[in-house]
Amino acid sequence: MKEIKGKTAVVTGAGGGMGRSIALALANEGANVVVVDIEEELAKAVAAEVAEYGVGSLGLKADVSKLKDIEAVADAAYDKFKSVEILCNNAGVTLRPFRAHWDASYEDWNWMMNINFWGVLNGHLTFVPRMMNTPGEKHIVNTSSMASLMDIAGHAAYSASKAAVDGLSNSAREELKLFDIGVSVFHPGAVRTRITTSDRLMDEKHKSEQKYVKSWSDYVNEISNPIVESKKVVEPEIDPDVPTNAFEYISPKHTGMFVIEGILKNKPHIMTHPLPMDKIQSRFDGILGAVPTYPES
Structure with missing residues (x-):
């Protein structure tokens, strides 16, 4: 996309954190x-911040896991702005504490997939047909994770939901080139966002069950290191602007800048941190090592 000015963008999960940063960067x-x-109150507060940039804004409440909610967002967006050229499917949740995949309940898995994957798919199913009929350049950004x-x-439930986002996005990229x-x-x-407090968005029963979940670290301590000295983790007073590794927390303030660059350069992938190359290489070494060799005929 050569220019963002004059376009209309829809950003989900934009009431704070990365979504807010993306919304303000677009504005x-x-x-x-x-x-x-x-x-809703957060959506309207960020919409008011957007308006300060002298552009049009609209703050809407929606549960991305519900197709009807996203269809209502699309109707409102097209009613007010007539077109949508940029879609950022950003809303997402996670589970705390980390847990083994067998300790994540069916409700945990269902909740995670409904928001993290179906929330993105609902955005595609609702907006893509309309965007295909809109002239000019358009762009979609789907928030996955380095996980x-x-x-x-x-971290199985979260990682699985984000891997599903990757699969959808990679195929959609090839399909939508035509349009x-x-x-x-x-x-x-x-x-550093509120995603680690995602349980605030659960219903009361599901939320209350989280206190009884066995943490993955308990298995590690019991099996690998049964005697662990408790150490206080010292958090930095100020998050760095330039992280040195994938696990060093940064402020969400710069994330919108990365997304803008990704849209303007039509990047297949957008990153915020240095890649954990040892972990990524380990995965791909396993893939490369699985290539069969055939006996010579």
């Missing part, structure tokens, strides 16, 4: 922004 580039969040690129014990729609997968590393 700074001159785009109208529809700010979507399950927490989809490497293997993390205790002048770019697709980027956003793989943030550690960003």
Whole structure:
């Protein structure tokens, strides 16, 4: 996409954190922004910030896991702005504590996939047919995670949901080239947002069950290191602007800048951190090592 100015963007999960950063960065580039969040007051607050950039804004409440909610967002966006050229499927949740895949309940898995994967798919099913009929360049950014690129014990449900986002996005990118729609997968590393408190969005029964979940670290301590000295983790007072590794927390303030660059350059993948090359290489070494060799005839 050569220019963002004058376009209209829809950003989900935009009531705070990375979504807010993306929304404000788009507004700074001159785009109208529809700010979507399950927490309505936050959506409207960020929409008011967007308006300060002199562009059009709209704050809407929606549960991305519900197709009807996203269809209502699309109707409102097209009613007000007539077109949508940029879609950022950013809303997502995670589980704490980390847990073995067998200790994640069916409700945990269902909740995670409904929001992290179906939330993205609902965005595609709702907006793509309309965007295909819109002239000019368009772009979709789907928020995945660096967790989809490497293997993390205790993080199976989250990683699986993000890997599903990758699969959808990569295929959609090839399909939508025909319609002048770019697709980027956003793989943030550690960003300090409220995602670690995602249980606030669970129903009360599901939320209450979280206190009884066995942490993955308990298995590690019991099996690998039964006697562990408790150490206090010292958090930095200020998050670095330039992280040195994928697990070093950064402020969400710069994440919008990375997304803007990804849209303008039509990047297949957008990163926020240095890649954990040892973990990524380990995965791909396993793939390369699985290539069969055939006996010479």
